[in-house]
Amino acid sequence: MTRKIAAIVNPYSGGGKTGRAWPAIEKKLTRALGPLTAYMTEGAATPHHLPAAGPTAKALKDGADLVIAVGGDGTINEVVNGFFEGGKPINPEAAFAFLNTGTGGDFRKTFGYDGTLDEAIEKLGQAEASPIDIGRLTFIAEDGRETARYFDNIASFGLSGAVDRAVNKAGISKLLGGKFAFFWGTLKTVLTYRPQAVRVTTDSGFDEVRNISTLAVANGRFFGGGMMMAPHAKPDDGLFDIVMMCDTTFKDMFSSSGSLYEGTHLANPKVTSLQAKVLEARPADANEIVLLDIDGEAPGRLPARFEIMPAALKLFR
Template sequence: MTSDVTLFVNPTAGRGRGARAAQPAAAALRAAGFSVRTVLGTDAADALTRAREAVRDGTGALIAVGGDGMANLALQAVAGTRTPLGLVAVGTGNDYARALGLPVLAPEEAGRAAAEALKGARLRELDLGRIGDRWFGSVLATGFDSRVNDRGNRMRWPRGRFKYDLAILAELATFKPTPFRIALDDGPVRDIDATLIAVGNGTSYGGGMRICADAEMDDGLFDITVVGDCSRTTLLKVFPKVYKGTHLSHPKVTVHRAAKISLEAAATTGYADGEPLGPLPLTAECVPGAVGVLVP
Protein backbone atom coordinates (compact mmCIF):
# COMPACT_ATOMS: atom_id res chain seq x y z
CA MET A 1 0.00 0.00 0.00
CA THR A 2 1.39 3.39 -0.96
CA SER A 3 1.42 6.03 1.76
CA ASP A 4 0.52 8.78 -0.73
CA VAL A 5 -3.16 9.76 -0.84
CA THR A 6 -5.07 12.46 -2.68
CA LEU A 7 -7.68 14.81 -1.20
CA PHE A 8 -10.15 15.76 -3.93
CA VAL A 9 -11.69 18.99 -2.68
CA ASN A 10 -14.79 20.98 -3.59
CA PRO A 11 -14.11 24.36 -1.95
CA THR A 12 -17.73 25.52 -2.38
CA ALA A 13 -19.47 22.45 -0.90
CA GLY A 14 -21.84 23.18 1.98
CA ARG A 15 -21.43 26.97 1.63
CA GLY A 16 -17.67 26.80 1.96
CA ARG A 17 -17.42 23.81 4.31
CA GLY A 18 -15.44 21.93 1.64
CA ALA A 19 -12.48 24.30 1.83
CA ARG A 20 -12.61 24.46 5.64
CA ALA A 21 -12.87 20.68 5.93
CA ALA A 22 -9.80 19.88 3.86
CA GLN A 23 -7.34 21.03 6.51
CA PRO A 24 -8.52 18.91 9.49
CA ALA A 25 -9.03 15.90 7.22
CA ALA A 26 -5.51 16.28 5.82
CA ALA A 27 -4.10 16.75 9.33
CA ALA A 28 -5.71 13.52 10.51
CA LEU A 29 -4.28 11.60 7.54
CA ARG A 30 -0.80 13.07 8.03
CA ALA A 31 -0.92 12.25 11.73
CA ALA A 32 -1.56 8.64 10.71
CA GLY A 33 1.59 8.66 8.54
CA PHE A 34 0.17 9.44 5.11
CA SER A 35 1.55 11.91 2.60
CA VAL A 36 -1.36 14.05 1.39
CA ARG A 37 -1.72 15.80 -1.95
CA THR A 38 -4.67 18.13 -2.56
CA VAL A 39 -6.48 18.45 -5.89
CA LEU A 40 -8.84 21.39 -6.45
CA GLY A 41 -9.24 22.21 -10.14
CA THR A 42 -10.50 25.42 -11.71
CA ASP A 43 -13.87 23.79 -12.53
CA ALA A 44 -15.43 20.33 -12.50
CA ALA A 45 -13.84 19.24 -15.78
CA ASP A 46 -10.38 20.39 -14.72
CA ALA A 47 -10.76 18.82 -11.28
CA LEU A 48 -11.78 15.49 -12.83
CA THR A 49 -8.79 15.58 -15.19
CA ARG A 50 -6.48 16.12 -12.21
CA ALA A 51 -8.20 13.36 -10.19
CA ARG A 52 -7.81 10.91 -13.07
CA GLU A 53 -4.13 11.84 -13.30
CA ALA A 54 -3.72 11.07 -9.59
CA VAL A 55 -5.37 7.69 -10.06
CA ARG A 56 -3.24 6.97 -13.11
CA ASP A 57 -0.09 7.93 -11.16
CA GLY A 58 -0.93 5.36 -8.49
CA THR A 59 -2.32 7.34 -5.55
CA GLY A 60 -3.17 5.11 -2.61
CA ALA A 61 -6.69 6.54 -2.37
CA LEU A 62 -8.81 9.34 -3.77
CA ILE A 63 -10.62 10.99 -0.87
CA ALA A 64 -13.50 13.26 -1.90
CA VAL A 65 -14.07 16.29 0.35
CA GLY A 66 -17.51 17.79 -0.27
CA GLY A 67 -21.03 16.54 -0.81
CA ASP A 68 -22.72 14.01 -3.07
CA GLY A 69 -21.75 15.98 -6.17
CA MET A 70 -18.07 15.68 -5.27
CA ALA A 71 -18.47 11.99 -4.45
CA ASN A 72 -20.08 11.53 -7.86
CA LEU A 73 -17.21 13.36 -9.58
CA ALA A 74 -14.70 11.19 -7.73
CA LEU A 75 -16.53 8.07 -8.89
CA GLN A 76 -15.85 9.09 -12.48
CA ALA A 77 -12.12 8.85 -11.68
CA VAL A 78 -11.99 5.64 -9.61
CA ALA A 79 -14.81 3.45 -11.01
CA GLY A 80 -13.43 0.31 -12.58
CA THR A 81 -9.95 0.88 -11.12
CA ARG A 82 -8.17 -0.56 -8.08
CA THR A 83 -7.93 2.87 -6.42
CA PRO A 84 -10.12 3.07 -3.31
CA LEU A 85 -12.53 5.94 -2.68
CA GLY A 86 -12.67 7.75 0.63
CA LEU A 87 -15.32 10.27 1.69
CA VAL A 88 -15.12 13.38 3.85
CA ALA A 89 -18.81 14.29 3.69
CA VAL A 90 -19.32 18.01 4.31
CA GLY A 91 -21.94 18.93 1.70
CA THR A 92 -25.64 19.57 2.02
CA GLY A 93 -27.04 16.10 1.36
CA ASN A 94 -24.25 13.56 1.99
CA ASP A 95 -26.51 10.65 1.10
CA TYR A 96 -23.71 8.40 -0.19
CA ALA A 97 -21.72 8.71 3.03
CA ARG A 98 -24.82 8.26 5.20
CA ALA A 99 -25.72 5.04 3.40
CA LEU A 100 -22.27 3.68 4.22
CA GLY A 101 -22.33 4.71 7.88
CA LEU A 102 -19.46 7.17 7.41
CA PRO A 103 -18.96 10.35 9.46
CA VAL A 104 -20.97 13.34 8.23
CA LEU A 105 -20.02 17.00 8.82
CA ALA A 106 -17.05 15.79 10.91
CA PRO A 107 -13.97 16.17 8.69
CA GLU A 108 -11.31 15.27 11.27
CA GLU A 109 -13.22 12.13 12.24
CA ALA A 110 -13.73 11.26 8.57
CA GLY A 111 -10.01 11.71 7.91
CA ARG A 112 -9.15 9.39 10.81
CA ALA A 113 -11.69 6.82 9.60
CA ALA A 114 -10.16 6.86 6.10
CA ALA A 115 -6.65 6.46 7.56
CA GLU A 116 -7.72 3.53 9.75
CA ALA A 117 -9.47 1.87 6.80
CA LEU A 118 -6.36 2.29 4.63
CA LYS A 119 -4.07 0.85 7.31
CA GLY A 120 -6.42 -2.08 7.85
CA ALA A 121 -7.10 -2.53 4.13
CA ARG A 122 -10.80 -2.26 4.91
CA LEU A 123 -12.64 -1.83 1.64
CA ARG A 124 -16.26 -2.44 0.80
CA GLU A 125 -16.72 -3.50 -2.81
CA LEU A 126 -19.84 -1.72 -4.05
CA ASP A 127 -21.97 -1.72 -7.16
CA LEU A 128 -22.38 1.41 -9.24
CA GLY A 129 -24.93 2.53 -11.78
CA ARG A 130 -23.62 3.30 -15.25
CA ILE A 131 -25.33 5.41 -17.91
CA GLY A 132 -23.15 5.49 -21.00
CA ASP A 133 -19.77 6.56 -19.59
CA ARG A 134 -21.26 8.21 -16.47
CA TRP A 135 -21.31 6.47 -13.10
CA PHE A 136 -23.52 7.03 -10.06
CA GLY A 137 -23.53 5.67 -6.54
CA SER A 138 -26.89 6.56 -4.99
CA VAL A 139 -30.07 7.36 -6.92
CA LEU A 140 -31.09 8.23 -10.47
CA ALA A 141 -34.12 10.54 -10.28
CA THR A 142 -36.69 11.18 -13.01
CA GLY A 143 -40.12 12.79 -13.00
CA PHE A 144 -41.46 15.09 -10.30
CA ASP A 145 -38.21 15.10 -8.31
CA SER A 146 -36.08 15.89 -11.35
CA ARG A 147 -38.46 18.72 -12.30
CA VAL A 148 -38.01 20.15 -8.80
CA ASN A 149 -34.25 20.01 -9.38
CA ASP A 150 -34.65 21.72 -12.76
CA ARG A 151 -36.68 24.52 -11.22
CA GLY A 152 -34.40 24.87 -8.18
CA ASN A 153 -31.34 25.12 -10.40
CA ARG A 154 -32.97 27.98 -12.32
CA MET A 155 -33.74 29.93 -9.16
CA ARG A 156 -31.20 32.55 -8.08
CA TRP A 157 -32.91 33.13 -4.73
CA PRO A 158 -33.15 31.91 -2.01
CA ARG A 159 -30.03 29.79 -1.48
CA GLY A 160 -29.62 26.43 0.19
CA ARG A 161 -32.29 23.85 0.99
CA PHE A 162 -35.10 26.44 1.23
CA LYS A 163 -34.76 27.05 -2.50
CA TYR A 164 -35.80 23.47 -3.20
CA ASP A 165 -38.71 23.67 -0.76
CA LEU A 166 -40.01 26.59 -2.82
CA ALA A 167 -39.36 24.66 -6.02
CA ILE A 168 -41.48 21.79 -4.68
CA LEU A 169 -44.37 24.16 -3.99
CA ALA A 170 -44.08 25.68 -7.46
CA GLU A 171 -44.05 22.26 -9.13
CA LEU A 172 -47.04 21.13 -7.09
CA ALA A 173 -49.02 24.05 -8.47
CA THR A 174 -48.68 22.66 -12.00
CA PHE A 175 -48.37 19.00 -11.06
CA LYS A 176 -49.51 16.18 -13.32
CA PRO A 177 -48.15 12.64 -13.81
CA THR A 178 -45.65 11.99 -16.60
CA PRO A 179 -46.14 9.41 -19.39
CA PHE A 180 -43.10 7.07 -19.25
CA ARG A 181 -41.92 4.21 -21.40
CA ILE A 182 -39.99 1.73 -19.23
CA ALA A 183 -38.21 -1.55 -19.83
CA LEU A 184 -36.58 -3.70 -17.11
CA ASP A 185 -33.65 -5.96 -18.00
CA ASP A 186 -34.53 -7.48 -21.38
CA GLY A 187 -38.27 -7.41 -20.77
CA PRO A 188 -40.97 -5.71 -22.82
CA VAL A 189 -41.39 -1.95 -23.07
CA ARG A 190 -44.35 -0.74 -21.00
CA ASP A 191 -46.19 2.58 -21.10
CA ILE A 192 -47.09 3.93 -17.67
CA ASP A 193 -48.13 7.23 -16.14
CA ALA A 194 -46.01 7.97 -13.09
CA THR A 195 -45.33 10.80 -10.70
CA LEU A 196 -41.68 9.77 -10.51
CA ILE A 197 -39.36 6.85 -11.11
CA ALA A 198 -36.27 6.58 -8.90
CA VAL A 199 -33.54 4.06 -9.68
CA GLY A 200 -31.66 3.23 -6.49
CA ASN A 201 -28.23 1.73 -6.15
CA GLY A 202 -28.25 3.46 -2.76
CA THR A 203 -31.20 4.21 -0.53
CA SER A 204 -31.64 7.98 -0.45
CA TYR A 205 -31.31 11.36 -2.09
CA GLY A 206 -31.98 14.97 -1.14
CA GLY A 207 -30.33 14.73 2.28
CA GLY A 208 -32.11 11.71 3.74
CA MET A 209 -35.18 11.11 1.57
CA ARG A 210 -35.26 7.29 1.59
CA ILE A 211 -36.90 6.93 -1.78
CA CYS A 212 -35.37 3.46 -2.36
CA ALA A 213 -35.27 2.49 1.31
CA ASP A 214 -34.53 -1.22 0.85
CA ALA A 215 -31.78 -0.87 -1.77
CA GLU A 216 -28.56 -2.81 -1.17
CA MET A 217 -25.36 -1.39 -2.62
CA ASP A 218 -23.71 -4.75 -3.29
CA ASP A 219 -26.46 -7.06 -4.56
CA GLY A 220 -25.98 -6.45 -8.31
CA LEU A 221 -29.48 -4.99 -8.67
CA PHE A 222 -31.22 -1.63 -8.66
CA ASP A 223 -34.25 -1.01 -6.46
CA ILE A 224 -36.63 0.91 -8.72
CA THR A 225 -39.34 2.90 -6.94
CA VAL A 226 -42.30 3.90 -9.08
CA VAL A 227 -44.76 6.40 -7.64
CA GLY A 228 -47.83 5.99 -9.86
CA ASP A 229 -50.33 8.43 -11.29
CA CYS A 230 -51.41 9.89 -7.96
CA SER A 231 -53.26 13.14 -7.38
CA ARG A 232 -51.71 16.25 -5.88
CA THR A 233 -53.49 15.48 -2.59
CA THR A 234 -52.14 11.92 -2.51
CA LEU A 235 -48.63 13.13 -3.31
CA LEU A 236 -48.77 15.57 -0.41
CA LYS A 237 -49.80 12.72 1.91
CA VAL A 238 -47.17 10.31 0.64
CA PHE A 239 -44.26 12.75 0.40
CA PRO A 240 -43.52 13.14 4.15
CA LYS A 241 -43.28 9.35 4.51
CA VAL A 242 -40.24 9.23 2.25
CA TYR A 243 -37.94 10.36 5.08
CA LYS A 244 -38.59 7.09 6.95
CA GLY A 245 -39.07 4.95 3.86
CA THR A 246 -42.65 4.08 4.87
CA HIS A 247 -43.99 5.36 1.52
CA LEU A 248 -43.10 2.00 -0.01
CA SER A 249 -46.24 0.42 1.47
CA HIS A 250 -48.59 2.94 -0.18
CA PRO A 251 -50.82 1.38 -2.90
CA LYS A 252 -49.63 3.94 -5.46
CA VAL A 253 -45.99 2.91 -4.92
CA THR A 254 -44.39 -0.17 -6.48
CA VAL A 255 -40.82 -1.42 -6.23
CA HIS A 256 -39.05 -3.47 -8.89
CA ARG A 257 -35.57 -5.02 -8.90
CA ALA A 258 -33.52 -5.21 -12.06
CA ALA A 259 -29.93 -4.97 -13.25
CA LYS A 260 -30.86 -2.74 -16.17
CA ILE A 261 -33.54 -0.15 -16.87
CA SER A 262 -34.42 1.93 -19.90
CA LEU A 263 -36.51 5.07 -19.39
CA GLU A 264 -38.12 7.44 -21.87
CA ALA A 265 -40.27 10.50 -21.19
CA ALA A 266 -40.74 13.82 -22.95
CA ALA A 267 -39.28 17.00 -21.42
CA THR A 268 -37.79 15.10 -18.47
CA THR A 269 -34.25 15.41 -17.14
CA GLY A 270 -32.38 12.61 -15.41
CA TYR A 271 -30.39 13.43 -12.26
CA ALA A 272 -27.86 10.99 -10.79
CA ASP A 273 -26.49 11.69 -7.29
CA GLY A 274 -28.12 15.12 -7.67
CA GLU A 275 -26.14 15.91 -10.84
CA PRO A 276 -27.93 16.55 -14.16
CA LEU A 277 -27.42 13.94 -16.87
CA GLY A 278 -29.51 15.57 -19.57
CA PRO A 279 -32.89 14.67 -21.05
CA LEU A 280 -34.33 11.17 -21.27
CA PRO A 281 -34.22 8.63 -22.90
CA LEU A 282 -31.48 6.83 -21.00
CA THR A 283 -30.46 3.31 -20.04
CA ALA A 284 -28.85 2.55 -16.69
CA GLU A 285 -27.01 -0.65 -15.82
CA CYS A 286 -25.94 -1.90 -12.38
CA VAL A 287 -22.25 -2.85 -12.46
CA PRO A 288 -21.31 -5.20 -9.60
CA GLY A 289 -18.18 -4.41 -7.56
CA ALA A 290 -17.30 -1.33 -9.59
CA VAL A 291 -15.67 0.59 -6.73
CA GLY A 292 -13.94 -0.07 -3.44
CA VAL A 293 -14.89 2.38 -0.68
CA LEU A 294 -12.94 2.92 2.54
CA VAL A 295 -15.20 2.02 5.47
CA PRO A 296 -14.70 1.92 9.26
Protein backbone atom coordinates in the same frame (compact mmCIF):
# COMPACT_ATOMS: atom_id res chain seq x y z
CA MET B 1 2.43 -0.72 2.78
CA THR B 2 2.41 3.06 2.48
CA ARG B 3 -0.56 4.41 0.55
CA LYS B 4 -0.33 7.11 -2.06
CA ILE B 5 -3.34 9.29 -1.21
CA ALA B 6 -5.04 11.99 -3.24
CA ALA B 7 -7.82 14.30 -2.06
CA ILE B 8 -10.08 15.83 -4.69
CA VAL B 9 -11.50 18.98 -3.06
CA ASN B 10 -14.42 21.08 -4.26
CA PRO B 11 -13.78 24.39 -2.46
CA TYR B 12 -17.18 25.74 -3.56
CA SER B 13 -19.29 23.00 -1.97
CA GLY B 14 -21.38 23.86 1.06
CA GLY B 15 -21.58 27.46 -0.08
CA GLY B 16 -17.78 27.79 0.02
CA LYS B 17 -17.42 26.29 3.50
CA THR B 18 -15.32 23.41 2.19
CA GLY B 19 -12.66 25.72 0.78
CA ARG B 20 -12.47 27.74 3.98
CA ALA B 21 -12.24 24.62 6.14
CA TRP B 22 -9.82 22.70 3.91
CA PRO B 23 -6.54 23.65 5.70
CA ALA B 24 -7.91 22.26 8.96
CA ILE B 25 -9.42 19.21 7.23
CA GLU B 26 -6.13 18.47 5.48
CA LYS B 27 -4.23 18.44 8.77
CA LYS B 28 -6.73 16.03 10.33
CA LEU B 29 -6.70 13.73 7.28
CA THR B 30 -2.91 13.68 7.29
CA ARG B 31 -2.85 12.72 10.97
CA ALA B 32 -5.38 9.93 10.36
CA LEU B 33 -4.10 8.54 7.05
CA GLY B 34 -0.70 9.97 6.27
CA PRO B 35 0.61 12.45 3.66
CA LEU B 36 -1.68 13.30 0.77
CA THR B 37 -1.75 15.35 -2.41
CA ALA B 38 -4.68 17.76 -2.78
CA TYR B 39 -6.30 18.68 -6.08
CA MET B 40 -8.72 21.62 -6.12
CA THR B 41 -11.57 21.51 -8.62
CA GLU B 42 -12.25 24.47 -10.86
CA GLY B 43 -15.37 25.67 -12.63
CA ALA B 44 -18.94 24.43 -12.71
CA ALA B 45 -20.06 21.01 -13.89
CA THR B 46 -21.70 20.59 -17.29
CA PRO B 47 -23.09 17.43 -18.91
CA HIS B 48 -19.77 16.97 -20.72
CA HIS B 49 -17.37 18.33 -18.10
CA LEU B 50 -17.14 17.12 -14.51
CA PRO B 51 -14.55 19.26 -12.69
CA ALA B 52 -13.53 16.56 -10.21
CA ALA B 53 -13.27 13.73 -12.76
CA GLY B 54 -10.15 15.02 -14.51
CA PRO B 55 -8.05 15.47 -11.34
CA THR B 56 -9.20 12.04 -10.16
CA ALA B 57 -8.06 10.38 -13.38
CA LYS B 58 -4.75 12.23 -13.18
CA ALA B 59 -4.19 11.17 -9.58
CA LEU B 60 -4.90 7.53 -10.44
CA LYS B 61 -2.56 7.60 -13.43
CA ASP B 62 0.10 9.14 -11.20
CA GLY B 63 -0.14 6.15 -8.89
CA ALA B 64 -2.70 7.09 -6.24
CA ASP B 65 -4.21 4.02 -4.61
CA LEU B 66 -6.68 5.93 -2.42
CA VAL B 67 -8.69 8.89 -3.73
CA ILE B 68 -10.84 10.87 -1.30
CA ALA B 69 -13.69 13.07 -2.53
CA VAL B 70 -14.13 16.15 -0.33
CA GLY B 71 -17.38 17.96 -1.10
CA GLY B 72 -21.06 17.21 -1.61
CA ASP B 73 -22.91 14.41 -3.39
CA GLY B 74 -22.17 16.06 -6.75
CA THR B 75 -18.43 16.05 -6.05
CA ILE B 76 -18.61 12.41 -4.94
CA ASN B 77 -20.32 11.52 -8.22
CA GLU B 78 -17.70 13.38 -10.26
CA VAL B 79 -14.84 11.60 -8.49
CA VAL B 80 -16.50 8.23 -9.13
CA ASN B 81 -16.67 9.15 -12.82
CA GLY B 82 -12.95 9.91 -12.75
CA PHE B 83 -12.19 6.29 -11.79
CA PHE B 84 -13.33 5.08 -15.22
CA GLU B 85 -12.00 5.70 -18.71
CA GLY B 86 -13.27 4.08 -21.89
CA GLY B 87 -15.79 2.08 -19.88
CA LYS B 88 -13.10 0.46 -17.71
CA PRO B 89 -11.48 1.33 -14.36
CA ILE B 90 -8.19 3.21 -14.63
CA ASN B 91 -6.77 1.25 -11.69
CA PRO B 92 -8.98 -1.62 -10.49
CA GLU B 93 -6.96 -1.90 -7.28
CA ALA B 94 -7.36 1.75 -6.22
CA ALA B 95 -9.88 2.58 -3.50
CA PHE B 96 -12.36 5.43 -3.20
CA ALA B 97 -13.37 7.33 -0.05
CA PHE B 98 -15.38 10.44 0.67
CA LEU B 99 -15.85 13.21 3.20
CA ASN B 100 -19.21 14.84 2.74
CA THR B 101 -18.94 18.60 3.27
CA GLY B 102 -21.66 19.76 0.87
CA THR B 103 -25.38 20.43 0.82
CA GLY B 104 -27.10 17.05 0.62
CA GLY B 105 -25.13 14.21 2.21
CA ASP B 106 -27.38 11.45 0.85
CA PHE B 107 -24.83 8.83 -0.23
CA ARG B 108 -23.23 8.66 3.22
CA LYS B 109 -26.56 7.83 4.88
CA THR B 110 -26.71 4.41 3.21
CA PHE B 111 -23.58 3.51 5.18
CA GLY B 112 -24.78 5.07 8.43
CA TYR B 113 -22.40 8.04 8.27
CA ASP B 114 -24.40 10.66 10.14
CA GLY B 115 -21.76 11.88 12.55
CA THR B 116 -19.51 14.92 12.55
CA LEU B 117 -16.70 15.54 10.11
CA ASP B 118 -14.15 14.68 12.80
CA GLU B 119 -15.91 11.36 13.39
CA ALA B 120 -15.89 10.66 9.64
CA ILE B 121 -12.14 11.31 9.47
CA GLU B 122 -11.58 9.05 12.46
CA LYS B 123 -13.53 6.27 10.70
CA LEU B 124 -11.38 6.68 7.59
CA GLY B 125 -8.31 6.14 9.73
CA GLN B 126 -9.65 2.69 10.66
CA ALA B 127 -11.33 1.82 7.34
CA GLU B 128 -10.79 -1.03 4.90
CA ALA B 129 -11.71 -1.32 1.23
CA SER B 130 -14.65 -3.44 0.08
CA PRO B 131 -16.37 -3.52 -3.32
CA ILE B 132 -19.60 -1.73 -4.17
CA ASP B 133 -21.69 -1.60 -7.35
CA ILE B 134 -21.76 1.40 -9.66
CA GLY B 135 -24.47 2.42 -12.13
CA ARG B 136 -23.73 3.37 -15.73
CA LEU B 137 -26.21 5.62 -17.50
CA THR B 138 -26.48 6.65 -21.14
CA PHE B 139 -28.83 9.56 -21.81
CA ILE B 140 -29.44 12.65 -23.91
CA ALA B 141 -27.60 15.72 -22.64
CA GLU B 142 -29.13 19.18 -22.76
CA ASP B 143 -27.32 19.91 -26.03
CA GLY B 144 -28.92 16.85 -27.66
CA ARG B 145 -25.81 14.64 -27.65
CA GLU B 146 -25.89 11.10 -26.30
CA THR B 147 -23.75 10.98 -23.17
CA ALA B 148 -22.54 8.30 -20.75
CA ARG B 149 -22.07 8.83 -17.03
CA TYR B 150 -21.60 6.75 -13.89
CA PHE B 151 -23.52 7.10 -10.64
CA ASP B 152 -22.87 5.78 -7.17
CA ASN B 153 -26.15 6.54 -5.42
CA ILE B 154 -29.46 7.12 -7.24
CA ALA B 155 -30.35 8.20 -10.75
CA SER B 156 -33.97 9.10 -11.41
CA PHE B 157 -36.29 11.00 -13.70
CA GLY B 158 -39.49 12.98 -13.66
CA LEU B 159 -40.27 15.32 -10.78
CA SER B 160 -36.83 14.67 -9.26
CA GLY B 161 -35.08 16.09 -12.32
CA ALA B 162 -37.26 19.20 -12.20
CA VAL B 163 -36.57 19.57 -8.45
CA ASP B 164 -32.81 19.45 -9.10
CA ARG B 165 -33.09 22.41 -11.41
CA ALA B 166 -35.08 24.35 -8.83
CA VAL B 167 -32.62 23.55 -6.03
CA ASN B 168 -29.55 24.40 -8.09
CA LYS B 169 -31.07 27.81 -8.84
CA ALA B 170 -32.24 28.32 -5.27
CA GLY B 171 -29.29 30.25 -3.84
CA ILE B 172 -30.22 31.05 -0.26
CA SER B 173 -32.22 27.86 0.35
CA LYS B 174 -29.05 25.76 -0.07
CA LEU B 175 -27.37 27.80 2.63
CA LEU B 176 -30.00 26.55 5.08
CA GLY B 177 -29.08 22.90 4.56
CA GLY B 178 -29.68 20.09 2.11
CA LYS B 179 -32.89 18.75 3.62
CA PHE B 180 -34.54 22.16 3.57
CA ALA B 181 -33.25 22.91 0.06
CA PHE B 182 -34.69 19.74 -1.45
CA PHE B 183 -37.95 19.94 0.52
CA TRP B 184 -38.37 23.55 -0.63
CA GLY B 185 -37.53 22.57 -4.20
CA THR B 186 -40.00 19.68 -4.14
CA LEU B 187 -42.80 21.79 -2.70
CA LYS B 188 -42.24 24.56 -5.24
CA THR B 189 -41.95 22.23 -8.24
CA VAL B 190 -44.81 19.85 -7.46
CA LEU B 191 -47.30 22.74 -7.71
CA THR B 192 -46.88 22.80 -11.49
CA TYR B 193 -45.48 19.35 -12.30
CA ARG B 194 -47.70 16.78 -14.03
CA PRO B 195 -46.90 13.04 -14.32
CA GLN B 196 -45.41 12.06 -17.67
CA ALA B 197 -46.09 8.89 -19.70
CA VAL B 198 -42.90 6.84 -19.97
CA ARG B 199 -42.29 3.36 -21.37
CA VAL B 200 -40.19 1.44 -18.85
CA THR B 201 -38.54 -1.90 -19.68
CA THR B 202 -36.19 -4.03 -17.56
CA ASP B 203 -34.12 -7.16 -18.05
CA SER B 204 -36.29 -8.77 -15.34
CA GLY B 205 -39.37 -8.71 -17.62
CA PHE B 206 -41.16 -5.45 -16.78
CA ASP B 207 -42.45 -3.62 -19.88
CA GLU B 208 -45.18 -1.01 -19.37
CA VAL B 209 -46.09 2.58 -20.04
CA ARG B 210 -46.63 4.38 -16.72
CA ASN B 211 -47.56 7.95 -15.80
CA ILE B 212 -44.37 8.65 -13.90
CA SER B 213 -44.14 11.21 -11.16
CA THR B 214 -40.66 10.01 -10.14
CA LEU B 215 -38.86 6.81 -11.03
CA ALA B 216 -35.67 6.09 -9.06
CA VAL B 217 -33.00 3.62 -10.14
CA ALA B 218 -31.28 3.08 -6.82
CA ASN B 219 -27.91 1.75 -5.79
CA GLY B 220 -28.05 3.63 -2.48
CA ARG B 221 -31.07 4.24 -0.26
CA PHE B 222 -31.42 8.02 0.11
CA PHE B 223 -31.84 11.04 -2.15
CA GLY B 224 -33.36 14.51 -2.10
CA GLY B 225 -31.74 15.66 1.14
CA GLY B 226 -32.62 12.64 3.28
CA MET B 227 -35.63 10.99 1.59
CA MET B 228 -35.38 7.20 1.99
CA MET B 229 -36.48 6.56 -1.58
CA ALA B 230 -35.23 2.96 -1.76
CA PRO B 231 -35.24 1.60 1.80
CA HIS B 232 -34.15 -1.91 0.76
CA ALA B 233 -31.35 -0.95 -1.65
CA LYS B 234 -27.93 -2.51 -1.08
CA PRO B 235 -24.96 -1.04 -2.98
CA ASP B 236 -23.18 -4.40 -3.11
CA ASP B 237 -25.88 -6.88 -4.21
CA GLY B 238 -25.45 -6.54 -7.99
CA LEU B 239 -28.99 -5.19 -8.47
CA PHE B 240 -30.79 -1.88 -8.78
CA ASP B 241 -33.80 -1.27 -6.57
CA ILE B 242 -36.32 0.49 -8.81
CA VAL B 243 -39.06 2.61 -7.23
CA MET B 244 -41.83 4.03 -9.42
CA MET B 245 -44.20 6.70 -8.10
CA CYS B 246 -47.05 6.97 -10.59
CA ASP B 247 -49.92 9.48 -11.01
CA THR B 248 -48.85 11.34 -7.89
CA THR B 249 -50.82 14.53 -7.23
CA PHE B 250 -49.92 17.58 -5.16
CA LYS B 251 -52.10 16.22 -2.34
CA ASP B 252 -50.29 12.86 -2.47
CA MET B 253 -46.88 14.48 -2.34
CA PHE B 254 -47.78 16.89 0.40
CA SER B 255 -49.55 14.38 2.62
CA SER B 256 -46.96 11.62 2.15
CA SER B 257 -43.76 13.69 2.27
CA GLY B 258 -43.07 12.44 5.78
CA SER B 259 -43.30 8.79 4.72
CA LEU B 260 -40.64 9.40 2.07
CA TYR B 261 -38.27 10.36 4.85
CA GLU B 262 -39.25 7.24 6.80
CA GLY B 263 -39.20 4.91 3.79
CA THR B 264 -42.81 3.76 4.28
CA HIS B 265 -44.06 5.08 0.93
CA LEU B 266 -43.59 1.65 -0.69
CA ALA B 267 -46.93 0.63 0.83
CA ASN B 268 -48.71 3.31 -1.22
CA PRO B 269 -50.71 1.70 -4.10
CA LYS B 270 -49.32 4.39 -6.41
CA VAL B 271 -45.79 3.09 -5.80
CA THR B 272 -44.26 0.07 -7.54
CA SER B 273 -40.93 -1.44 -6.55
CA LEU B 274 -38.84 -4.11 -8.26
CA GLN B 275 -35.25 -5.12 -8.90
CA ALA B 276 -33.28 -5.33 -12.14
CA LYS B 277 -29.79 -5.11 -13.60
CA VAL B 278 -30.82 -3.04 -16.63
CA LEU B 279 -33.61 -0.50 -17.13
CA GLU B 280 -34.49 1.45 -20.27
CA ALA B 281 -36.88 4.40 -20.30
CA ARG B 282 -38.22 6.63 -23.05
CA PRO B 283 -41.11 9.09 -23.23
CA ALA B 284 -44.28 7.61 -24.71
CA ASP B 285 -44.53 10.85 -26.68
CA ALA B 286 -41.19 11.44 -28.43
CA ASN B 287 -41.72 15.20 -28.13
CA GLU B 288 -42.07 15.08 -24.34
CA ILE B 289 -39.06 16.21 -22.28
CA VAL B 290 -38.54 14.07 -19.19
CA LEU B 291 -35.69 15.37 -17.04
CA LEU B 292 -33.05 13.23 -15.33
CA ASP B 293 -31.51 13.46 -11.88
CA ILE B 294 -28.06 11.91 -11.40
CA ASP B 295 -26.87 11.99 -7.80
CA GLY B 296 -28.49 15.38 -7.26
CA GLU B 297 -27.63 16.99 -10.61
CA ALA B 298 -29.81 17.52 -13.68
CA PRO B 299 -27.63 17.08 -16.79
CA GLY B 300 -30.15 15.84 -19.37
CA ARG B 301 -33.23 13.87 -20.29
CA LEU B 302 -34.70 10.62 -21.54
CA PRO B 303 -34.37 8.31 -23.42
CA ALA B 304 -31.90 6.61 -21.10
CA ARG B 305 -30.41 3.23 -20.29
CA PHE B 306 -29.34 2.32 -16.74
CA GLU B 307 -26.94 -0.61 -16.24
CA ILE B 308 -25.51 -2.05 -13.01
CA MET B 309 -21.75 -2.67 -12.80
CA PRO B 310 -21.36 -5.21 -9.99
CA ALA B 311 -18.41 -4.72 -7.60
CA ALA B 312 -16.97 -2.05 -9.92
CA LEU B 313 -15.37 0.15 -7.25
CA LYS B 314 -13.60 -0.42 -3.94
CA LEU B 315 -15.02 1.83 -1.24
CA PHE B 316 -12.80 2.64 1.73
CA ARG B 317 -15.20 2.43 4.67
